Structures are given as C-alpha cells and as structure tokens.
Amino acid sequence: MHVSVTIKDVAKKANVAPSTVSRVISDSPRISEKTKRRVRKVMDELGYHLNYNGRVLVSQSTQTIGIVTKVASVHSFDNPFFSELLRGISDACHEKDYSIYLTTGNTEESIYREVVKMVQGKRVDGVIVLYSREDDNVVPYLRECNFPFVMIGKPVSHTSDTMFVDNDNVQASKEVTDYLIGLGHQKIGFVGGDSHYEVARDRLSGFKLSLREQGLELTEDYLKNIQSGKADAETVVEELLQLTEPPTGLVITDDYNSMKVMRALEDKGIRLPDEMSIVGFNNTMIARLSKPPLTTVDTQSFQLGHESARSLIELLNHPDMVKKSIIIPTIIVERESCIRHKVEKSESEQDYQAPH
Amino acid sequence: MHVSVTIKDVAKKANVAPSTVSRVISDSPRISEKTKRRVRKVMDELGYHLNYNGRVLVSQSTQTIGIVTKVASVHSFDNPFFSELLRGISDACHEKDYSIYLTTGNTEESIYREVVKMVQGKRVDGVIVLYSREDDNVVPYLRECNFPFVMIGKPVSHTSDTMFVDNDNVQASKEVTDYLIGLGHQKIGFVGGDSHYEVARDRLSGFKLSLREQGLELTEDYLKNIQSGKADAETVVEELLQLTEPPTGLVITDDYNSMKVMRALEDKGIRLPDEMSIVGFNNTMIARLSKPPLTTVDTQSFQLGHESARSLIELLNHPDMVKKSIIIPTIIVERESCIRHKVEKSESEQDYQAPH
DNA sequence: TATCGATATGATATCGATTTCATAATTTGA
DNA sequence: TCAAATTATGAAATCGATATCATATCGATA
Numbered sequence: 001m002h003v004s005v006t007i008k009d010v011a012k013k014a015n016v017a018p019s020t021v022s023r024v025i026s027d028s029p030r031i032s033e034k035t036k037r038r039v040r041k042v043m044d045e046l047g048y049h050l051n052y053n054g055r056v057l058v059s060q061s062t063q064t065i066g067i068v069t070k071v072a073s074v075h076s077f078d079n080p081f082f083s084e085l086l087r088g089i090s091d092a093c094h095e096k097d098y099s100i101y102l103t104t105g106n107t108e109e110s111i112y113r114e115v116v117k118m119v120q121g122k123r124v125d126g127v128i129v130l131y132s133r134e135d136d137n138v139v140p141y142l143r144e145c146n147f148p149f150v151m152i153g154k155p156v157s158h159t160s161d162t163m164f165v166d167n168d169n170v171q172a173s174k175e176v177t178d179y180l181i182g183l184g185h186q187k188i189g190f191v192g193g194d195s196h197y198e199v200a201r202d203r204l205s206g207f208k209l210s211l212r213e214q215g216l217e218l219t220e221d222y223l224k225n226i227q228s229g230k231a232d233a234e235t236v237v238e239e240l241l242q243l244t245e246p247p248t249g250l251v252i253t254d255d256y257n258s259m260k261v262m263r264a265l266e267d268k269g270i271r272l273p274d275e276m277s278i279v280g281f282n283n284t285m286i287a288r289l290s291k292p293p294l295t296t297v298d299t300q301s302f303q304l305g306h307e308s309a310r311s312l313i314e315l316l317n318h319p320d321m322v323k324k325s326i327i328i329p330t331i332i333v334e335r336e337s338c339i340r341h342k343v344e345k346s347e348s349e350q351d352y353q354a355p356h
Numbered sequence: 357m358h359v360s361v362t363i364k365d366v367a368k369k370a371n372v373a374p375s376t377v378s379r380v381i382s383d384s385p386r387i388s389e390k391t392k393r394r395v396r397k398v399m400d401e402l403g404y405h406l407n408y409n410g411r412v413l414v415s416q417s418t419q420t421i422g423i424v425t426k427v428a429s430v431h432s433f434d435n436p437f438f439s440e441l442l443r444g445i446s447d448a449c450h451e452k453d454y455s456i457y458l459t460t461g462n463t464e465e466s467i468y469r470e471v472v473k474m475v476q477g478k479r480v481d482g483v484i485v486l487y488s489r490e491d492d493n494v495v496p497y498l499r500e501c502n503f504p505f506v507m508i509g510k511p512v513s514h515t516s517d518t519m520f521v522d523n524d525n526v527q528a529s530k531e532v533t534d535y536l537i538g539l540g541h542q543k544i545g546f547v548g549g550d551s552h553y554e555v556a557r558d559r560l561s562g563f564k565l566s567l568r569e570q571g572l573e574l575t576e577d578y579l580k581n582i583q584s585g586k587a588d589a590e591t592v593v594e595e596l597l598q599l600t601e602p603p604t605g606l607v608i609t610d611d612y613n614s615m616k617v618m619r620a621l622e623d624k625g626i627r628l629p630d631e632m633s634i635v636g637f638n639n640t641m642i643a644r645l646s647k648p649p650l651t652t653v654d655t656q657s658f659q660l661g662h663e664s665a666r667s668l669i670e671l672l673n674h675p676d677m678v679k680k681s682i683i684i685p686t687i688i689v690e691r692e693s694c695i696r697h698k699v700e701k702s703e704s705e706q707d708y709q710a711p712h
Numbered sequence: 713t714a715t716c717g718a719t720a721t722g723a724t725a726t727c728g729a730t731t732t733c734a735t736a737a738t739t740t741g742a
Numbered sequence: 743t744c745a746a747a748t749t750a751t752g753a754a755a756t757c758g759a760t761a762t763c764a765t766a767t768c769g770a771t772a
Contacts, residue, residue, distance in 0.1 A: 360728090362727090362728055362729080363728065363730095364728080364729095374729080374730090374732075375729090375730075375732095378728095378729065378730055378731085379730095381729090381730095382730085405729050406728090406729080407727090407729070408728095408729090409727085409728070409729085410727075410728030410729030410730085411728080411729050411730075412729090412732045413727090413728080413729070413730090414729060415729085415730075416726090416732080424717060662741095
C-alpha cells in the first residue's frame with residue numbers, strides 16, 4: 001500500500017505552514033491566489049488527498065448517514081421495496097455529497113448494538129430507520145440520546161416531534177378496497193404482513209374502514225397475515241380456500257406477498273384473475289412483471305427514500321428546524337389482476353343485482 | 357445532542373491516566389483487575405462509549421469495507437441479484453464485525469470520484485467491486501494504488517494477481533444450453549445483457565461452445581442483447597419472432613431479463629412454456645415466483661457476496677496472502693419454463709403434429 | 713514619517729483515541 | 743536486607759486535519 005502524503009508533507013515542500021495548506025483546501029479567501037497556486041501545484045505533484053478521518057475528528061461531522069433495517073421483514077434486502085427505498089436514499093445522498101453506512105445485523109439485538117455503535121461511535125451524523133415497529137428499541141434509543149433520525153413509516157408514538165416520511169396508509173388501503181368493491185366484490189380478504197409493523201396496522205384499518213363505509217360486513221376469517229416464522233402464503237391460501245365462502249378479491253399489503261399468494265392460488269387450481277382479484281402494494285418491478293400483471297398501490301418507494309434522506313440532511317444542517325413529517329401520495333396503478341366480479345346465481349337472491 | 361464523554365473524562369473520574377483507560381478498553385493484561393473494575397465502573401456511570409474516529413486515526417484502519425456498484429446494470433439496485441449479493445456481503449461483514457459503506461453514484465464518472473474519495477480519504481480498508489467490466493477505470497485505479505479489493509466476476513486482465521469470486525460462467529452457460537438441447541431444442545436463442553461486462557461474454561461463449569460441441573449451427577440472428585438505452589425486451593422479442601424460423605428455446609442471462617422477455621412473449625400471444633422454453637440465470641426470487649416458474653442457473657449469489665467479503669477481510673488481515681480466486685459452483689434448478697421440444701414434421705406437414 | 717488597519721501567513725492547541733517510553737511500586741532472589 | 747526483575751501505571755507524542763490567536767508585512771492615511 002502506498003504511503004500517505006499528509007498536509008504536513010505538502011506544507012513542507014511548499015514552504016508554508018500546515019494551516020495554510022488546510023486553508024487552501026477549503027479555498028479560504030484569506031490566502032493569496034499566488035500561494036494557493038503554489039500549494040495546489042505541490043499537492044498535485046505529491047498526489048495529496050485529504051484524509052477524512054482527520055477532518056471528522058475535529059469537525060465532529062462525518063457527512064454520512066446510517067441506514068437501519070431488519071433482515072427478514074418487508075423492509076429487507078430480498079424485497080424489491082427495500083431496494084427502491086435504498087435507491088432513493090442513495091440518490092439523495094449523492095446529491096448532497098453524503099455517504100451511506102449500512103447496518104448488517106440479523107437479529108433485533110445485533111441491530112440494536114450496531115446502532116449504538118454507529119451513534120455513540122460517531123460513525124454517522126444521522127440515521128434513517130426504514131421501519132416503524134411497535135416493540136422496537138432502536139427508535140426509543142435514538143430519541144433518548146437525542147440523535148438526529150428520520151423514520152420511514154408513521155412513528156408508534158411521539159408523532160409530533162419525530163420526523164417521518166410515510167404514505168397515508170389507511171387512506172391508500174381504503175381506496176384500494178373501495179376499488180375492489182367498486183368492481184363488484186363483496187367478499188374481500190385481507191392479507192397483511194407482520195402486524196408488529198405500524199404500516200400493517202394502518203393498512204388493516206384502512207381496509208376495515210372501507211368495508212364499514214361501503215356497508216359490508218367484516219368477516220374475521222378473511223383477515224390473514226403472512227409472517228415469517230408463522231404463516232406463509234401457502235397456509236394463508238389454504239385457509240382462505242377452505243372457507244365455505246372464499247373471498248373473491250384480496251387486498252395484499254405487499255407485492256412480494258401478492259406474488260407468493262398468486263402462485264399458491266394457482267397451485268390450487270384457481271385461475272387468475274378470473275376466480276380471484278388481487279391488489280398489491282408498492283408497485284415494485286415484480287408487479288409489472290407478474291402474470292397477470294398486478295394491480296397495485298404505488299407507494300412511490302423511491303420518493304419515500306429520497307425524501308427521508310433529504311429531510312435528514314436538512315435536519316443535520318438545521319438542528320433546530322421544526323420536525324416536519326412528509327406524506328407521499330399513493331396512486332393505484334391498474335393492471336390486470338383484478339376483474340369485475342361476476343354475479344353468481346346461488347342460494348338467496350343476492351344474484352338478482354342488475355348487471356353492469 | 358448529548359455531550360460526549362471521552363476517555364479523558366473517564367480517566368479523571370477514575371483517577372487514572374487516559375492511557376490506562378485505553379488499556380482497559382482493549383482489556384490489556386498489563387492492567388490489574390482491580391483497576392479494570394474501577395475504570396469500567398466509571399465508564400458505566402458516565403455512559404462512556406468509544407469514539408471510532410479517534411481510534412481510526414491512530415490505527416489507520418476503519419473496519420469497514422466499501423461496495424462499488426453501478427446503478428442501471430445487472431448489478432444494480434433494482435435487480436434482486438444485487439440484493440442477494442448485498443445480503444451475502446452484509447452477512448459476512450457482520451460475522452467479522454466489519455461495517456459497510458456504499459457508493460451512491462449514478463454515472464461512471466461520479467462512481468470513480470466516490471471510489472477515489474473512499475480510498476484516498478481512508479474511509480474504508482478495502483472494497484468489493486460488484487462487476488467486471490471492460491472499459492472500467494475503477495479497477496485499474498485500485499490496482500495502481502495497490503488498494504485491497506476483491507471483485508465479483510472474472511477480471512478483464514491481471515487475472516492471476518487479483519482476488520475475485522466468480523462462477524464458471526462459460527461452463528454454466530454451456531451446461532444450461534446443453535440442457536435445452538437435451539430437451540430436443542435445436543433452434544436456441546441467446547439473450548445477453550450489456551456486453552461490456554465480462555459475465556456477458558463468458559455466458560455467450562459458453563452458449564456457443566455448447567452449440568459447437570453438440571454439432572448445432574450458430575445462427576447470428578438468434579443472438580440478442582438487452583441493454584438499457586439500446587434494446588429492451590420488447591424489441592428483442594419482436595426481432596426474434598419476426599425471423600422465418602424463430603427459436604424454440606431461449607437462454608437468457610438474467611432472471612430479471614427473463615421475466616421481461618416472458619411478458620413480452622405473452623403479449624405477442626406466445627404460450628409459455630409450450631411455444632418457447634426459457635432458462636434464466638441467478639435463481640432470484642423472481643424465478644421462483646414467475647409464471648411459469650423459471651428454470652434457471654443458480655449462481656448462488658448470496659455465496660458470491662459472502663465469499664467476496666470473507667476473502668477481502670482475510671486479505672486485509674494478511675496483506676501478503678496469495679491472491680486466490682474462488683469459483684462458486686452453479687446448479688441448474690429445474691422448474692417449469694422448459695419443455696421437451698416436440699419434433700416437427702418438416703415444414704409442409706408441421707401442422708399435422710399429434711396433439712399432446 | 714509614524715500609526716493604523718488590512719491582508720497574509722505561521723505557531724499551536726485541539727479533536728479522541730493509541731502507543732512508546734519512562735517511572736513508580738512491588739515482588740523476587742541471593 | 744538490598745539489588746534486580748517484574749508489574750502496574752503515567753506522561754507525552756502521535757495519527758491528520760482544523761481553528762484560534764498571534765505576528766509579520768504592506769499600503770494608506772494623518
């Protein structure tokens with residue numbers, strides 16, 4: 001490895017003091033153009049490059065932000081939603097010349113330790129927490145030591161004094177349920193994710209809200225969760241199909257899960273979308289490429305990531321700014337996974353609705 | 357933000373010298389147990405936590421590794437292959453207590469600048485380059501300044517003195533082409549990615565090798581590329597179908613592209629797998645969830661990432677170690693996107709095939 | 713010409729840790 | 743019991759940069 005040339009080496013060769021070199025680096029107006037030129041020339045000759053660690057130590061600022069996420073959750077590496085978030089964050093960081101530092105832990109405990117290390121070890125200036133979760137200890141920790149952070153998702157508590165970027169998930173979920181109802185579906189199932197996450201609850205309540213407003217009854221049997229370690233898509237599908245009156249439409253809170261459910265349904269011989277309409281969430285690339293292409297709620301994950309990074313950086317530069325929160329609008333993007341429900345002739349006369 | 361407590365504060369309160377505290381932190385055997393206990397107690401009371409930047413400055417080691425990737429390539433954020441790589445890297449880093457630093461640039465130029473910043477600015481101890489590309493300037497730069505790095509993919513040059521982790525891509529590609537031929541396909545197309553990448557070339561030559569060995573003729577018209585900014589899946593499919601004798605099987609060098617092609621084919625009314633057999637690469641989650649589920653070459657991307665990080669860390673700890681390279685085996689995972697090709701009666705009677 | 717005010721640069725302390733060298737305290741051996 | 747060897751700790755330099763304060767130089771003004 002090549003030997004580093006420091007500010008002192010430059011200073012010596014250029015016959016100036018280290019402080020002068022430092023000023024040249026920051027292009028201070030207090031140094032004459034003549035000296036600047038000379039010093040810069042020497043820097044070139046010597047191949048000088050600034051060592052960040054030295055600067056970090058005195059400036060107490062790393063110009064890097066930490067990303068906290070959990071493996072094995074919706075917010076995790078193998079979900080394209082995560083990638084989009086990351087891409088948005090990365091993009092914003094690049095704009096502002098910030099760097100990204102990633103947690104690598106697998107368990108709650110190890111993630112917590114890593115966050116402490118990032119924060120106390122002063123490795124990052126601020127943190128973006130990619131989830132909002134009820135029994136989480138990272139956020140309370142950050143709050144306690146008053147460390148700058150932004151979360152993606154609605155905080156479980158302290159909503160007014162924490163910065164967050166989120167969608168209006170209950171509204172989004174309500175709209176998409178309305179959409180299914182508008183298509184004539186009456187028996188609609190809900191397949192959520194891990195209910196420890198705030199986003200899961202919001203989407204569930206949006207779903208319920210829609211049913212209520214539209215005068216449909218809530219069937220507990222239609223409410224399912226896909227949760228790693230507990231219920232997978234196959235189980236959920238099985239349970240749903242075993243019901244005497246299986247749903248004809250499904251609101252599934254994540255594209256990835258939607259895909260899994262679609263495959264499980266087809267394994268059971270259900271034709272899509274004919275026998276089951278499905279809407280997903282996030283509008284990831286899998287929604288575009290699935291078969292049938294998935295109608296989904298675009299949560300604009302790139303924007304979510306982008307805004308969170310922008311806000312955090314703004315907060316870092318203006319520590320006293322008001323802790324605003326940002327709501328990114330959602331859009332239903334219609335593709336081919338939903339069809340108008342065909343009225344069945346059957347027992348009672350629910351059949352005799354007017355055709356549309 | 358809370359005020360930091362430093363080693364000096366601890367020293368003062370515990371009535372010892374800063375050097376003693378430092379020794380307690382590193383659990384030096386030269387400090388008596390009694391003193392250690394006392395100092396540790398004070399550290400607890402004061403809520404002391406080590407500041408990494410101070411340590412980094414003297415130890416000249418950051419315990420973090422940089423990841424270099426390009427947005428908008430196979431190796432990019434929106435491809436699940438990338439996520440798997442990242443997961444593998446992250447996992448290995450966590451094991452060894454290393455941290456991850458991510459590049460955020462979009463253009464070749466900005467990525468190059470970021471790498472220089474990482475390297476010269478001493479922000480990372482080593483880097484993993486997630487691609488191997490012909491006209492790349494990052495790798496030559498790293499080589500020139502003798503900075504530790506590992507690449508994923510086969511180096512364009514200097515193969516023997518650079519560490520890399522790769523699959524045997526020509527072999528893998530040959531095998532999977534053999535597989536298609538073994539299924540009775542004679543007219544096989546190849547859909548590659550950006551041909552600037554080494555991996556694309558290797559897979560193409562494996563493909564050609566297979567044809568040659570199996571005594572099939574190479575049809576130039578069957579060789580296509582999906583390349584952002586140039587040809588997309590729709591174009592490729594259109595071109596392929598316009599041929600007087602379209603292929604009956606397709607080797608596509610990435611699952612993601614396979615999916616796109618599959619959708620494009622279906623848009624053209626081609627039934628899958630009946631009218632076109634397809635194999636992909638990487639065995640990402642989209643292969644599992646696609647319809648039909650995709651037969652694909654498992655490149656074991658998690659392992660690829662994992663091994664690259666392990667190797668790099670090993671290199672960092674033993675700078676003089678031999679620059680070994682690691683080849684991760686590939687496995688064809690058969691799913692439902694390929695079927696045995698039904699032998700056609702010659703042109704004239706090809707309609708009179710037996711129904712199946 | 714003496715003084716003041718810019719302007720340009722240097723000397724030095726500092727950020728928070730580690731490490732080398734020195735020294736004090738304790739134990740060992742003769 | 744005293745020198746030698748060991749053990750435990752402290753003082754100070756250091757990593758590479760920045761920032762504060764001091765000083766030298768120069769031109770302008772009275």
